[in-house]
Amino acid sequence: MALMPEDGQRRxxxxxxxxxxxxxxxxxxxxxxxxxxxxxxxxxxxDLGEAMSGGMLRDCRKCRQSNGSCSIDDSLxxxxxxxxxxxxxxxxxxPLYWYGMSATLKNFFDRMICYMSASNPRxxxxxxxxxxxxxxxxxxxxxxxxxxxxxLILQIQEISRYMYQPFVGVVQGFGNKRGEVQYDPLDPxxxxxxxxxxxxxxxxxxxxxxxxxxxxxxxxxxxxxxDLDESPYADI
Numbered sequence: 503m504a505l506m507p508e509d510g511q512r513r514x515x516x517x518x519x520x521x522x523x524x525x526x527x528x529x530x531x532x533x534x535x536x537x538x539x540x541x542x543x544x545x546x547x548x549d550l551g552e553a554m555s556g557g558m559l560r561d562c563r564k565c566r567q568s569n570g571s572c573s574i575d576d577s578l579x580x581x582x583x584x585x586x587x588x589x590x591x592x593x594x595x596x597p598l599y600w601y602g603m604s605a606t607l608k609n610f611f612d613r614m615i616c617y618m619s620a621s622n623p624r625x626x627x628x629x630x631x632x633x634x635x636x637x638x639x640x641x642x643x644x645x646x647x648x649x650x651x652x653x654l655i656l657q658i659q660e661i662s663r664y665m666y667q668p669f670v671g672v673v674q675g676f677g678n679k680r681g682e683v684q685y686d687p688l689d690p691x692x693x694x695x696x697x698x699x700x701x702x703x704x705x706x707x708x709x710x711x712x713x714x715x716x717x718x719x720x721x722x723x724x725x726x727x728x729d730l731d732e733s734p735y736a737d738i
Contacts, residue, residue: 512702514538514545515589516640519596519607521551526642526683530675530694531595534640537695545698547595548585551606553577559612562621570621578613583624587631591638591701592667594658598643602654611661629665636701637662638671640694644678668706671697 516534520527531547538545556576565573572579586592596604617628639658641651651674662669675683675690683690697704709715718724 534698537698541699
C-alpha cells in the first residue's frame, strides 16, 4: 500500500532487500521507520524480494512490451509509480554480502534501467521525480573491519550522485544471528532511529566547481558573523 501522509508530512520509504524478514537489516529498518514516525514523518518499508517476484532483469530488447513497458509480471512497477516516485527520502537496507549489496538490491537497480534509459513510456516522469530525494543506507554485517562496507557505500554514493540525490547517512550494525544488532555496543538500532528522525535535516555537501561556498558551513555560524572576513579556504 502506498504512503498516505497527512498534510505537510514528508515521506520516507525504506527499500528492504534481506531474505531474512526477522534479520538484522530489517531490525534496523524498523528502528528507522519508528524514528521517522516519531519525528512526524510518514514512513514505511517495501520488501524488494516480494515486489520483484518475477525475477531478475532480462534482455529488455527482447522481452519489453510494444509500448516499452517491462513485461516482467510482478509488483515493481506499482512500487515505482506509487511509492518510490512519491517519497521524499529513500533508504536502502541490505546485509553485506561479499562486501557488497544483496542480489535483491542489485536487481532493483538493474531493473530500474527501464526508466533510466528512457525506454519506458513514463521514464521522464520517474526520472524527474527521483531527483532531489534524500538517500541513506542501512547495512548489517558480521565483519567489523572498517573498510568492509566501503565498496557498497561508494556504489550508493555514485548512484545517488548520478540521480542528483543527496546521500546523507549510513548506519552499520554488526551481528550474524537474527536480531543480534540490538546487542551491538555501538547502538546501531538507536542510530537508525535517529537517522530516520533527522534524515531531512542532516548536512550534505557534495561540492562541484561552481558550488556556492560560504565561509562558514553552519547557518548559525554564518548568522553570528564567525569567520566573516576569512577566505573559504582559510583552514585548508
